[in-house]
Amino acid sequence: MAPPVILIGSAGALGQELSSQFQAAGVPVYGLSRSNFDIGLSLPRLVELFQKMGARAVVNCLAMTGLDKCFREQPQAFEANGLFPNKLAMACKILNLAVIQISTENVFSCNINELTYREDDKTLPTTVYGFSKLLGEAHGMRDSAPFYVIRFPLLYGPTHRRQIVARMIKEVLRGNEVSVASDVYSTPVYTPDAASFIVNGVIGETKFAALTHLTSGHRISLHDLICIIAKGIDAKGKIQPTLSSRFPSLETKPLHGGLQSDVADCLPWEGAVTRYVDWIKTNQKVIIDEN
Ligand SMILES: NC(=O)c1ccc[n+]([C@@H]2O[C@H](COP(=O)([O-])OP(=O)(O)OC[C@H]3O[C@@H](n4cnc5c(N)ncnc54)[C@H](OP(=O)(O)O)[C@@H]3O)[C@@H](O)[C@H]2O)c1
Structure with a gap:
């Protein structure tokens, strides 16, 4: 067995x-989540655990997400997003086991209109979430350990049910009016495409660079993204453009996200939106009824 x-x-x-795609590719998955795993495990125990599992690689998509949550719970955010991935980097150095660490566009300032960020651009986070994720990129170890960082812009897709895109789409499907920020930008990536890149890398069909930006390369506001999807599904609810300042937050929001890459091809844009639209159409009733 693989x-x-x-x-x-x-x-x-x-x-x-990722779990579904790995299994579909015939790769067994040891899934670690809050119910069966403690990020406070000591380094020796972590090494021991991984050694027993005899795995080919570790993919870390654990994170405390949400800007306000990270600001409110700073010690926990730094522990989950920053300290824990560094412990992983040490474990993988000891075991010579590849780790794929998921990071974010929020390691950049994201405060310059029209700018999208390349791998070599200077990181300058402005939020607790961004700082904690940057710490988790384990810069001091990346060159000497098999530790690969993949940064993402905004993710959307079938499993991103609690996120802003899905929440807005659910409301317009229900026929409700929503106000969506027209001054927040990213280069959104469809989660199934993100996962597929990672699965192909782990099974050896593509090679990971030490640091990769995965992006659709298509810079778009959140408002316009929701409008395109809503049009595709013929949703009845109205979508009003608004400024993000209408929604209070504990830190200044990074508005101008978006990534480009010198090491990886852009992931699909139009085709991905079409696949998402098709998925929503097929699952419309479940989405509307969901809490
Ligand atoms: N979503 C986006 O648009 C986006 C964009 C760029 C990058 N990313 C990155 O992509 C990765 C995956 O994010 P996602 O969108 O899948 O977010 P998610 O749905 O919030 O997944 C993160 C998972 O980590 C778990 N977790 C957090 N702290 C934990 C702890 N102390 N112990 C155990 N589990 C813990 C969460 O569990 P609980 O729910 O129980 O807290 C959750 O299941 C993250 O590295 C994120 O920074 C996401």
Whole structure:
């Protein structure tokens, strides 16, 4: 049987998508989530655990997400997003086991209109979430350990049920009016495409660079993204453009996200939106009835 992969954060949105795709590719998954795994495990215990599993790689998509939550719970955010991935980097150095660490566009300032960020651009986070995720990129170890960082822009897709895109789409499907920020930008990536890149890398069909930006390369506002999807599904609810400042937050929101890459091809844009639209049409009733 193919050697398994250790998937940390397997109950999260990206984790669920990865879990299905690894299994579909014939790769057994050791899923680690809050119910069966403690990020406070000491380094020797972590090494021991991984050694027993005999895995081919570790994918870490565990994170405390949500800007306000990270600001409110700073010690927990730094522990989950920053300290824990560094412990993983040490474990993988000891075991010579590849780790794929998921990161974010929020390691950049994201405060310059029209700018999208390349791998070599200077990181300058402005939020607790961004700082904690940057710490988790384990910069001091990346060159000497098999530790690969993949940064994502906004993710959307079937498993991202609790996220802003899905929440807005659910409301317009129900016929409700929503106000969506027209001054927040990213280069959105469809979660199944994100997962597929990672699965192909782990099974050896593509090679990971030490640091990769995975992006659709299509810079778009959140408002316009929701409008395109809503049009595709013929949703009845109205979508009003608004400014993000209408929604209070504990830190200044990074508005101008978006990534480009010098090491990886862009992931699909139009085709991905079409696949998402088709998925929503097929699952419309479930989405509307969901809490
Ligand atoms: N979503 C996006 O648009 C986006 C964009 C760029 C990058 N990313 C990155 O992509 C990765 C995956 O994010 P996602 O969208 O899948 O988020 P998610 O759905 O919130 O998944 C994160 C998972 O980590 C778990 N977790 C957090 N702290 C934990 C702890 N102390 N112990 C155990 N489990 C813990 C969460 O469990 P609980 O739910 O129980 O807390 C959740 O299941 C993260 O690294 C994130 O930074 C996401």
